Amino acid sequence: MTAATENHSGWETVIGLEIHAQLATRSKIFSGSPTTFGAPPNAQADLIDLGYPGVLPVLNGEAVRMAVLFGLAIGARIAPRSVFARKNYFYPDLPKGYQISQYELPIVAGGHVEIVLDDGSARRVGITRAHLEEDAGKSLHEGLPGLTGIDLNRAGTPLIEIVSEPEMRSAREAVAYMKKVHTLVRYLGICDGNMQEGSFRCDANVSVRPTGSEKFGTRAEIKNINSFRYVEKAINFEVARQIELLEGGGKVVQETRLFDPDRGETRSMRSKEEANDYRYFPDPDLLPVELDEQFIAGVRAKMPELPDQKARRFASEYQLSGYDAQVLTASRELADYYETVVREFGGSAKLAANWVGGDLAACLNRDGLEITASRVSAAALAVLLRRIDDQTISGKIAKDVFAAMWDEQQGADTIIAARGLRQITDDGSIEQAIATVLAANPAQLADYRAGKDKLFGFFIGQVMKATQGKANPERLNQLLKKALSG
């Protein structure tokens, strides 16, 4: 589906996302089983997760605290009273025959996040509600020909489902929104954000309507997309499909679709007619969740600095551009790293930003590492920056030193000493090198003096070559000028 673009003239896209974020509690939402990922099938499911006759759910207070924290972070209302409801449907990996969720009275309602688009423009996306619920188990087919295996380790894992308003108008906006929520939940420490393990995934509701129309078109819901890239691809495919359908005189049917990443397309899973009537009703096994002001204030008091606040602070405190501040606050860990570098270094915060957002980011990206697994620590990077600052090495040499630090896991000083990369700063040595170069290039010297100013760069290059790049660039500049004019 390469034809998909975001510019379909005459049509407007409407997107709403339902994001499921797994809460990083130690135990499940209604049982004492651990939530660690990757255990052997059914090793982390107790009688409650298995839906045994007679067992009852007991709410994990930590999940409530995390949901409230999220609600406060998006400026939403925290419901003084929220109610768990049963969503009834039959599925083999849904052990009780119902999922405990929240329906009419969710714990969080009416918030928003700010997104920044590629062109630097910012906009607000409304969040209708966020509610607590339990995850279902997994059906396994691999290695079980003709059979379906059931793994209930995930059953009962706490989720917060974050439902946006249908306010996004392109796949890119949807991705920016999803990334923003991803950043936020990780900042809050309520979700590990691991998309491959399914800790953070979304359903996308997509429709199109003629530009200028007030009425929403019929939407399709694309289920369970677990990467930013897939969200973009799936939405773009879906938008193109719907427009093609409508332009061909067809109709979009309300249905649930699945995204196939291998083929880059969505396909129908079930239509509205086949959709379940979930028969929601309040779960009589659980009391309503009643939260008083004191509890909410207690959660608020422990609110960490949020990404937007941090970005604003970075911009003013470190005099960074809005873009740099955004980049450096993309994750709490990255921001912490940056601030450690600034603190240890003590010099230009802008220089630190260039390095963290530049060479370091490039290496992390190349090696597929998270900032927490960086091969150069913040303290080590700070030492390198000090050596630039105190003119031990030039910025250019520093790039090589950094590469060596990354590869060899050695400190900057060790590498500079071992490789003899210390900058030449005494005028005598530089003048000597200049004299040698001028003597060896009489023709160029004559041309230069005849007015060919551009040759200045040539002489710089030659001296640098002669000093293996170690000549202090500023001194070299001055001394060369002096020698040439002499």
Place this chain on the structure above:
Amino acid sequence: MHSETVTQLSASLRQRKFSATELTQSLLARVERAQPELNAFISIEAESALAAAAAADRRLAAGDAPALTGIPIAHKDLFCTEGVRTTCGSRMLANFVSPYDATVVARLRAAGSVLVGKTNMDEFAMGSSNETSYFGPVRNPWDLSCVPGGSSGGSAAAVAARLLPATTGTDTGGSIRQPAALCGVTGLKPTYGRVSRFGMVAFASSLDQAGVLARSAEDCALLLGVMAGFDTRDSTSVDAPVPDYRASLDRPLQGLRVGLLQEFFDKGLDPKVEACIRAGLEVLRGQGAQLKEVSLPSLPHSVPTYYVVAPAECSSNLARFDGVRFGHRCENPRDLTDMYERSRGEGFGAEVKRRIMTGTYVLSAGYYDAYYLKAQRVRALIAEDFKRAFTEVDVLVSPTTPTPAFAIGAKMNDPVTMYLNDIYTIGANLAGLPGISVPCGFVGALPVGMQIIGGHFTEERILNVAHRFQLETDWHKRAPEGYR
């Protein structure tokens, strides 16, 4: 031995009149002898019962014996018992063995009681006659052609026939009080939340409450004291202290304000039953109680309200019985849908299916507001009515059932008539109130029960009234012919 109450047996065991082993052997023999006739049990656990009795004897000898040490009891077959199958009277769970004990089971075990078996019941506690059991109907020991009531029919029959001094039951719409009345025993349904529901296979979670059937209010007080109390595993159990229910049993009734539930002395009430109740009320008046007529205008709506709320919850609670993890699974399913349909079709009986279908319907899109939501509103009105009544009176008294036990088969083809059997008991469930049924006379050979309802957490009060009543009467001491 079999004619003694729990209180008497407990004293006898301590006085070494007989050992726990002798007691258990003796009662096991009665249980086994009566089984072909009454069918009160689904499981009889002689071996483990004798082992528990031997352990009880050791504790008695060592002087380390809690209240119920050596007392043989049985649980309604919807309390999960580790190692002993828990069928709920259903083919669906005919071979289900729970890996854990219900809280009620664990507490009674810890108090030293000896588990003799699991009693028969209406399938998943849905029924008022014990005829919906997959394991066959229970017969009423007072008249073998009659039903014992339900759904705790086996528990009531076992106590009535002196097979055991006490049994546990559950009461969702009258399932303890109604069979207690029909079998001439004392049956207590505590306040919703007083006893943990953990390990009770759920029928209708907002109504289900565990309780006890015994031969006296005093025994009910003793057992409730063991069963009651907060349980961290049941969010709906209430964290309130458990009083010594026996301490206030003897309190005089002088000045007690007794409300007569006007709505229940209606045209549906058998005049002979009414005569028994009126006589019972005179006994209370004779002890100084003041009688007063009380009207609860919403109460006549309790049966339809109940038959929306309870099926709704049951339709969801029973969804887990899908043949995937435990319980009945059909042979050679073609596909998933076929497995669900046939497993559930084969595993559940007609009454359970009727309620699942009713419940599914009332929760469906487009019907939810008209049925489920409206029923919840009526339920709130009924609770309000009770609350208002308890500002005027201390307890409410009514018949437990409109008629004495009816013939087996008489109402099975007419569910609505069957449902009306619980017309006097359902209100207490909808409002979450405690209620007790005490024997108060006979119509012919069949016993009649009088219901005493109290406000939330006033078990002490209703047990006190029931006990004082039993000090003045001997209806509760009568035993059916052939089981004396």
